[in-house]
Amino acid sequence: SIELTQPPSLSVSPGQTASITCSGNELGDKFASWYQQKPGQSPMLVIYQDYKRPSGIPERFSGSNSGNTATLTISGTQAVDEADYFCQAWDTTTVVFGGGTKLTVL
Amino acid sequence: QLQLQESGPGLVKPSETLSLTCNVSGDSLSNSFHWGWIRQAPGKGLEWIGNIYYNGDTFPNPSLESRVTISMDTSKNQFSLRLNSVTAADTAVFYCARATGNAFDIWGRGTMVTVSS
Numbered sequence: 001s002i003e004l005t006q007p008p009s010l011s012v013s014p015g016q017t018a019s020i021t022c023s024g025n026e027l028g029d030k031f032a033s034w035y036q037q038k039p040g041q042s043p044m045l046v047i048y049q050d051y052k053r054p055s056g057i058p059e060r061f062s063g064s065n066s067g068n069t070a071t072l073t074i075s076g077t078q079a080v081d082e083a084d085y086f087c088q089a090w091d092t093t094t095v096v097f098g099g100g101t102k103l104t105v106l
Numbered sequence: 107q108l109q110l111q112e113s114g115p116g117l118v119k120p121s122e123t124l125s126l127t128c129n130v131s132g133d134s135l136s137n138s139f140h141w142g143w144i145r146q147a148p149g150k151g152l153e154w155i156g157n158i159y160y161n162g163d164t165f166p167n168p169s170l171e172s173r174v175t176i177s178m179d180t181s182k183n184q185f186s187l188r189l190n191s192v193t194a195a196d197t198a199v200f201y202c203a204r205a206t207g208n209a210f211d212i213w214g215r216g217t218m219v220t221v222s223s
Contacts, residue, residue: 001168033209035152042201042216043144043152048209086152090208093165095142095154 002027002091004098011104018074020101022087025068032070033088034063036081037100043086047072079105108132110202110214118196118221124189128202128214135180136160140205143176143187145198146216153198157205158185192221 004024012018022032032050035043045054047063050070060075070089074081082105087098114126128141135141143155156166158176166174170189178185189196197220203210 031208035210042213043210044213045209045211048207048211052207054211088152088209093157094168095157095205097144097152097154100151 001094002030002089002096004087004089004096006085006087006098006101008099009102009104011106012074012077014079014105015076018077018081018103018105020072020074020085020087020103022070022072022098023068024070024089024096024098027068027070027089028066030065030089030091032063032065033090034061034070034072035086035088037084037086038082046085074103077103077105081105108204108212110204110212112200112202112214112217114200114217114219116218116220118192118219119223120193120221121191124187124192124196124219124221126187126200126202126217126219127184128186130183130185130204133204135178135183135185141178141185142203142205142210144201144203144210145196146201147195147198150198155187155189155200194221197221 002024034047037043050065051063111129142157164176175188199216201216202214204212
């Protein structure tokens with residue numbers, strides 16, 4: 001099954017744009033989702049089906065998926081966005097998660 | 107409002123079977139969704155364990171397939187996980203979640219399971 005690769009960490013200044021990538025063979029042919037996880041909390045879905053935002057997720061979160069790379073973009077990053085982010089894809093009947101990216105806002 | 111709650115022993119001995127239950131409230135297990143188990147070892151990433159569909163079909167992670175059983179009890183609105191022959195490497199927080207639109211949109215709070223003698 002597909003393997004998903006994310007950068008382990010990313011640092012961004014407040015107000016800047018954070019772009020977190022998720023790479024996998026022909027990932028663009030599948031739906032990508034993204035989860036935010038803060039310490040001690042359950043993961044929370046922030047993007048599904050490549051670019052859709054669940055109710056309650058701020059507009060500054062956006063997603064794209066093409067070729068071998070899905071990207072989560074956080075525009076105007078805020079301190080509250082500091083968290084671990086995981087991508088996920090559904091490969092027929094198998095679910096795969098990326099290794100996660102720790103986003104630091106400083 | 108849909109809520110999921112994991113329950114089960116917090117400590118399991120090596121070589122024994124880990125058993126967890128996810129209680130679903132606010133919706134019916136039979137309402138055309140998929141339901142999944144995901145775990146997270148301390149300080150590590152998320153690992154998908156397997157799914158059960160609303161019709162009872164199960165799809166385990168191929169890497170865990172030989173040790174995993176997922177089942178559902180619609181009368182209790184619960185679904186369950188059994189992981190046998192556990193080792194210390196199975197120590198993790200276990201989450202149950204609802205799947206829709208190729209994503210897990212609702213998660214339980216998670217339950218920590220430690221494998222130790």
